[in-house]
Amino acid sequence: MKAERICIIGGGGRLWTIQFLKDLAYNRDTHGTVVLYDRDGEAARNNVAVARRIMAVNGAVGRFTVTSEEELGKALDGCTLIIISIEPGSTELRRGDLLLSEEYGILQSVGDTTGPGGIMRARRAIPLFVEFAAAIARHCPEAWVINYTNPMTLCTAALHAGFPAVKALGCCHEVFHTQDFLAERVSAWFSVPRPDRRQITVDLTGINHFTFVTAATWEGHDLMARLREDLQDPHLFDDRTAVAKKRLAGEQWFDCDQLIALSFLRDFGALGAAGDRHLAEFVPWYLQSDEELHRYGVIRTPYSWRERQAAEKRAKVFTDSELKAEKSDEEGVDIMCALAGGPSLRTNINRPNEGQVSYLPKGRIVESNGVIMRDSIRPIMAGDPPLAIQNLVRHASDVQQMTLDAVRAGDDELLFSAFLSDPLMTLSRSRARELFDRMLDACSLKY
Amino acid sequence: MKAERICIIGGGGRLWTIQFLKDLAYNRDTHGTVVLYDRDGEAARNNVAVARRIMAVNGAVGRFTVTSEEELGKALDGCTLIIISIEPGSTELRRGDLLLSEEYGILQSVGDTTGPGGIMRARRAIPLFVEFAAAIARHCPEAWVINYTNPMTLCTAALHAGFPAVKALGCCHEVFHTQDFLAERVSAWFSVPRPDRRQITVDLTGINHFTFVTAATWEGHDLMARLREDLQDPHLFDDRTAVAKKRLAGEQWFDCDQLIALSFLRDFGALGAAGDRHLAEFVPWYLQSDEELHRYGVIRTPYSWRERQAAEKRAKVFTDSELKAEKSDEEGVDIMCALAGGPSLRTNINRPNEGQVSYLPKGRIVESNGVIMRDSIRPIMAGDPPLAIQNLVRHASDVQQMTLDAVRAGDDELLFSAFLSDPLMTLSRSRARELFDRMLDACSLKY
Amino acid sequence: MKAERICIIGGGGRLWTIQFLKDLAYNRDTHGTVVLYDRDGEAARNNVAVARRIMAVNGAVGRFTVTSEEELGKALDGCTLIIISIEPGSTELRRGDLLLSEEYGILQSVGDTTGPGGIMRARRAIPLFVEFAAAIARHCPEAWVINYTNPMTLCTAALHAGFPAVKALGCCHEVFHTQDFLAERVSAWFSVPRPDRRQITVDLTGINHFTFVTAATWEGHDLMARLREDLQDPHLFDDRTAVAKKRLAGEQWFDCDQLIALSFLRDFGALGAAGDRHLAEFVPWYLQSDEELHRYGVIRTPYSWRERQAAEKRAKVFTDSELKAEKSDEEGVDIMCALAGGPSLRTNINRPNEGQVSYLPKGRIVESNGVIMRDSIRPIMAGDPPLAIQNLVRHASDVQQMTLDAVRAGDDELLFSAFLSDPLMTLSRSRARELFDRMLDACSLKY
């Protein structure tokens, strides 16, 4: 395979960047250069040192050279692949995203994708991604771009808005967790060891973090039929407040039992294919109160923890064993290899709708399965979910489109259209407007 | 013109039936027979006597013969026109439609179109309209059918579901009131006497009671531009609680200042084209509480008044002067004449979507302008409203379609999909389910 | 009504210009200024003198002032209405349009709309109309534009391509003739005097000169059913060569019996709504030879006659009685009045597809019914014709779109795609290419 030149935008990050570098070191088929770029130049430079340790620890020295660049243009020059994983604005700005709406009774379990928090975050992120796209158009228009940043859909959409010919996709592991959940169930249903998630074939449709499984098989068995049988169990939806309390005590923010995912299957006919904490944010019924949310075993990630974690990540000193690569569940390096001509890959991708999601307009960024081949990604047609699911997804996608249009036009009145239309926005119009004005003030980028 | 044979289903009613008969007596161009049919045969028979007085008072004796029929098939035989204006189930059932959801904090200002009340009413009405359609297919497949019954969209949709070749339309005067409102404004803006509403040309799009004006002109003046100037007035949306209190005291349930209609223009870019009491029911922001609603000068019609009014209507004795016709604002007779070959008519109609509303699927019942000609109705393409409006209307139309599908399939689990998806349904899922089950019990037809 | 300022582009013409001025003089409701503009300035100036005689003869002096302008920008300044009726390139260029393809066995009865001749004419016309559009955008962007020039569809499309916000429509009287034909049949079927064509209601769909009637009524009678009965007559399609010979002798180029129009009804299920000489050019089956064409009573207009007629028109001296106005059948002035706020008009129009023709892409210029109101034109949804008709119309519309794209891009290789795809192009590929290259050479504008 040819040498890659990979630019990581947000290369100063301590999570995705490190993980990606480890996967790169682990994979034996590629070689080339990695350029770390970060608005926080020092963070990027620090990660160069970590990267070199990763290469050393994994015996990959020589295969990949790692450097940093202060200027975006220089970082992009000659690149074949760009990874984007940034925090749009400082962690401090998320305080406004999350805590202000809480004052008005609007709770968010994540707040980075949808709802008032997601919209404010998008307002910060979209201009950055439009700029990235313009720089890519100038410096490496043929490069492939993988976005990991949330709000995934809108950041990926902003890349396409800024450079329509961009070869970009958005990647997210939430669907993998749904496959893991199904693999767990397979083990129970068929008394077999838990299969690898890739053995669970799913048909997918929707938008990132609000994706749905309409069909799932393992070894030819119809898993949806099995799940529907499970739904007959009168105890399936029993109150899980006790579990939630334990999770709170243990700071297990990301754990869930897919009860909300299953609730969509019960009430609307398709299985939610993201963590419950994401799914809950797209509809008004689950985040009524922490008590209500706890009934499903789901807890909210507190802002204070995010703040603490951000500080810890910055201060983090990695041990060698933390830098030692095993095969992670992330697919970034596999995708890179497939695009470079290695084995093709069928996986869930976020791409402009060419028709693969029949009930959304062309051009919207949608999540469904696709085939990744040498220098080409082709979406696979998704089966249609029940109308009730189409309706919910379309509503969410429309709000995203309004947000994109408003932010690109710099029109905060139009942005209020989106804000008011969000499914979580069940305030009176005047309270909603008050919250909106306060959030505009508190959640804006200040450079 | 040829003799008409008109069947009024719900011919025992004391409002529409009487009004239609007066319009018929007033119009000099038509003649024929009117057959009153009502599930309550006595009410129909009583109205025959009233009808004859109407013909006498208006000098129309001889032009129209009025009879009643006990059997629907006989009533329909040979008909050229059918008017349907019924109450789907007794007034008592509306108690459940309105009062149960109120216990859960879901207020409805009308409750006959959308929201929990509208869905339960639709559940009673749809089977009746499917039956009507089947009878029409058998007895007078070539007849035109005008439906006035709410939920307008779903009753008209049920006619088409029951008999796909039915020549049916739904008629509603709410848009007329929007034209009246604009005529009033024209008078103020241009210092002219208030023009007739027909002088106000509007471009319309949406579904019944949730229709929007995207363009309006009078004598070539762009009225939307004028309204947008009005929106600059900082006092336009001042609190109208005092007005609302007066309206409550005066039992003026139907009065409004179109402030919610204007609020849609302000926030979403198109003017609501129905009374505020209807518009408010399609979104979660206005019916939060009576206090909130009163701020817009809008009040809810109490169930007790409806009960009292139903009793009064039944007991009503008309004076001769009450039966004397003037030109009313209703268009039923004009439509009948246009279909019979009289002057063609351009007006708002509820018809299956052939594409006139670009953002809704084909086949859905939509409200837009149309041309009514001899034995033919052709919809006029509606201009596209902003995406925010498209999104709200599509959401509402999807819930209606789910309701139709569920009721036709007799599938109350599917109906719960619709119920939960309604924009007013901002309860937790479990509370929503509890309400749904109680309403199923309280709001069903019992024959 | 307000004063109009009307610019006639092609104001030196001796046919449409004179007719339009007569209609203007006849109509009592309008007043203002007419500016004649023509690339041939002398022709425009000559027509000013004729125009003044028209106003005098019809007692309209004072209502309309007529002048000419040498410069297009000046002619357009302040205009409220623009009429375009030009000859794209000299009559001499039509020699190539018609006679070259004849050498290859491709006969055309008109050659101004479709086929090799129509494509070459479009290649000359499109850049002119793009220029007109740009000038209108600069000088009078609010003016309405009525195009009468062929190829109607592509000239109107070029206006929209050059200035997307242009308020333009294309008008053509071919559908009127179909109404006249039906009126004639009504007279025979019902033994009544021939009704006015406006009494014949038609539902229309297609593109200019290849439009189809899917429904037609007169006084509630289904005329399509009657026509289908006529089709049972075994002599209906009897050979009309003798009639054709008479027409040839009498130079009655435009006469026809609508046998080809009826042939579409027989074979494909919808009635052609243009003269047979136009309809025949869109399909390969009728213009195989003059002998074949004569069987339908249709004759081709020879180029020599066109040349002679052009010379005669230029030399024409009008008598006063020729300038005296009666109500003509053209609707230009009626449309102008409707747009100015006079009585609204329902008629056939050529406008961008918003969905009124369901089987063609949005944006294509289509012909169907529309409502013309004060400063607004709204298309009426057309009923769908049988698939066979949809297929033929779509094929023709696609070739037009390719032609537009190719000429705008100045790409003659792409234009060859269109040329080869034309239904009349049944030559071998190499012969087709030879003809194309020769026509490019012979049919181009030379300024």
Add this chain to the structure above:
Amino acid sequence: MKAERICIIGGGGRLWTIQFLKDLAYNRDTHGTVVLYDRDGEAARNNVAVARRIMAVNGAVGRFTVTSEEELGKALDGCTLIIISIEPGSTELRRGDLLLSEEYGILQSVGDTTGPGGIMRARRAIPLFVEFAAAIARHCPEAWVINYTNPMTLCTAALHAGFPAVKALGCCHEVFHTQDFLAERVSAWFSVPRPDRRQITVDLTGINHFTFVTAATWEGHDLMARLREDLQDPHLFDDRTAVAKKRLAGEQWFDCDQLIALSFLRDFGALGAAGDRHLAEFVPWYLQSDEELHRYGVIRTPYSWRERQAAEKRAKVFTDSELKAEKSDEEGVDIMCALAGGPSLRTNINRPNEGQVSYLPKGRIVESNGVIMRDSIRPIMAGDPPLAIQNLVRHASDVQQMTLDAVRAGDDELLFSAFLSDPLMTLSRSRARELFDRMLDACSLKY
């Protein structure tokens, strides 16, 4: 893997059946039963003997049991896979398909897919496939069905018309040949050994035998760009009559140089992805005469050879070495294994359009890439070809749809709509009708 029960309808055939059985014997992963069914029971029984020899020669005895059945229902009972490869009507009927239209100057190089011959063949085949579908619905509704019969599109469409839930696909090797052609070119361009066709990734769109490649890569190289360079060679399209003559002499009916496929690339912007003899039949430009066709090096298969070949196939005695399996290029067995849970397969398939071909209506049978997985086939979105290609394909697909509708309705007048609309039908209307009536008479099934 589970045991398969495979029914071959047309199991008496000597080409596909034998090849499929050899592939089955060659593949080591499957086992089960093969049931041969043929309207000609004796042919099926004879093939049982051949089948057993195949199993013996290939050491596959024990893995597959082969039997025959006289009754279709019995043959289908319990099946997991059905292969259909039949001759719809005797070879003798093809005489009418091909020779009658030749009398009228309409030449066909194959005559089994499109054109007058294809339409008449479809008229015979469609009712048979509707019957097969009904039997499958009754006897093995869960079985997968692979159709190899021509007209591929219409036979596969008829299966879906007869049993909408059928799990069917159509398979054809023409695209493989295009891949082979590209592999050959790759070898020349890059001076490498000819790669396996599976190394050539193509993006595909269209309908069977009229499919187009819009993108092709090998090892990341853009092969379309290379082909466009080839098109610059002024000798590429030099007259190949001499080659054609040699092919005629050698009875090499199926050989071609893809010059017509390349001609589509030159003139319309996408590469034809079927043999020239198929592509030529969908447009009027190549089959003008044998002389014209020979210029492209293409020859027509004469009817006399077909007759002779049919007799030879019936009389054929296989030697052991002819029955020895190697890996053939057909994919039937690979598809079966993929559906049973073996390695998934990305290949070209004929399936109902869910949107994978954006410019054709939903439901039409289209050819594009798809992913075949355990019990599931998902189409891959095809990239859009230039409008000129969309237009040609849509035209052909519309004619197919009209044919399907007409044959299902038993309406030969509607079938004439299709017949006249076929791109090869460049006769006058009256000659076309005469030919149609003669073909109806000569080409019908007589049982």
